[in-house]
Amino acid sequence: MYFLSALVFALLPLLTAVVPLVVLPLPSQSTAVPIAKRGGLKGVGGLSKSRSLVRHSMAKIKTRITAHKKNTGMGHPLAGGIKHLGKRDTGSNLLTDDSALLWYGSISIGTQADSFTVDFDTGSSDLFVPSSNCQSSCSGHKTYDPSASTNSQDLGVSFELTFGDGSSGRGEKFSDVVRIAGLTANSQVLGLVTEYSIEFQSTQFPPDGLMGLGFESISVFNASPPFQTLISDKVLTSPIFGFKLATSASELFLGGVNDALFTGDFAWVPLSNAGFWQAPFDGISVDGNSVVGQTEAIFDTGSTQIIGDPDGIRALFAAIPGASPSAGDDNSYTIPCDLNPSISISVGGREVEISPASFNLGPVSEGSSTCVAGASADPNLTGLFWILGDVFLQNVYSAWDVGNVRIGFATLS
Known part of the structure; x- marks a missing residue:
């Protein structure tokens, strides 16, 4: 038995702002997150964007295969599917406007429930957003101040997310309350970025951060991803999420399907x-x-x-x-x-x-x-x-x- 969302939101072809969804946080529930896709490959430079999108996807997969071995002590079954797994990819025009093809929506973090836009990515497993200590490389992004949240905890561990295509982010691991469409994940591990590489800066990466929807074994942070935290916290009707990615009414549905x-x-x-x-x-x-x-x-x-x-x-x-x-x-x-x-x-x-x-x-x-x-x-x-x-x-x-x-x-x- 699956559950029907009470709210379905229209996808805007060119999104300039993401409207936050307000849902009363009740136990064992399901709900929808409106998502949108900004722009596309249409127009000049489509082939160049296409090539760099492929490089970025492959770099992401390589990074997570490496994380799997570090987390589990075992090589990932797909490792043999990539030649030169540890080799850095090279190429020009990396990620220029590529993030215009990301599906993203809103979440909130901390006791003040500050809202952030994140790319919802089933090909990774970590949550990161810019820190208030980030300087010019985070310009144009919403930043998170952990001192403003009474639930925030500095885990005392630094991180560096480095992808084979040259994109990277570095910062500190924290834990805090994360809310996704009114569903609360307590003590969620997240990365607070203090420096973004140019590929993640706002002109090329419109969302503030990224929320992975994969499994913990490929987490670079070696931490429970947000959806699995929601499962552990027993706030979901069902341990399922659903996606509609289309030209209208696109959404991420949590706790079942729509x-x-x-x-x-x-x-x-x-x-x-x-x-x-x-x-x-x-x-x-x-x-x-x-x-x-x-x-x-x-x-x-x-x-x-x-x-x-x-x-x-x-x-x-x-x-x-x-x-x-x-x-x-x-x-x-x-x-x-x-x-x-x-x-x-x-x-x-x-x-x-x-x-x-x-x-x-x-x-x-x-x-x-x-x-x-x-x-x-x-x-x-x-x-x-x-x-x-x-x-x-x-x-x-x-x-x-x-x-x-x-x-x-x-x-x-």
Whole structure:
């Protein structure tokens, strides 16, 4: 039995402010967080943004695979899927305007309930926001003053989040009360950033911080993620959260799923490993013809595209009329803007059609009839796993079941 949210909020195509949600904090409840996506790849520089988005997603996954080994003492099962795991990625134009594709909404921290915008990211597991001690690198972001909260506790541990694409943040670990749509996570570990690298500064990263929705084993802080803290604090109706990522009424629903946003039953897939939201997909077809077989996937709201190994991505685009590698980079692809390819990804025995609107990321330049495709290759992937980001997730209602360690997909209403 799932529970219907009382509030559904519209997604604004270009968000300039996130309206905080006020919900009375009652025990064992479920509720919704309005989320929005700022901008997109449309317009000039789409291919450059696409390439750096892939680098950023891969850098994030590498960092969490490394954290898993540090936290558990065991190598992550997907470690063999990435060549040169410890090698730093290089490239120009990293993250320039890329964060315009993040899904973000509001949370509050501390006894004063200061509101912050955060990127809701199923591909990571930590919560961090800027500290009031952060200087110019946090300019334009809301900052958190721990001295203003009677529940704040300095854990006396410094941290540095360093990603392979060059982005980083450093600061101090604290614990405090965190509220998400009126649901309270007590003694939640969070990072207070005292220095952001340029990639996280407000002109390139609109949210104040980030809230990971993965599992503790991939936490860089080696701490319980906020959703798991809500479970431990017994404030949720159900240990499930749901996502609708679309052009309207987008939301993160906590404590169940929003029955109004999907139809029919869920296709459930058990997770292969409870670190990332990792599970197999059955294959990919174009016009009814199979082009990619069963493969492990990381389902990631923090990644825009579908990202695969070069051989698999090459096979996908070989079946799409008019598709071609982009100039100077055979890992990114373009398609005719008026193309309506019939692409489907089978998960849990259910075929999920990828709409042309989600697969087409916009013209490579203003007025061009050639558009950026929503799938790219990363040369470091070996074929052991793919990343299925928003290009896939926008076509389904997704349920993320922490209690039963599974992920489910249903048809959007």
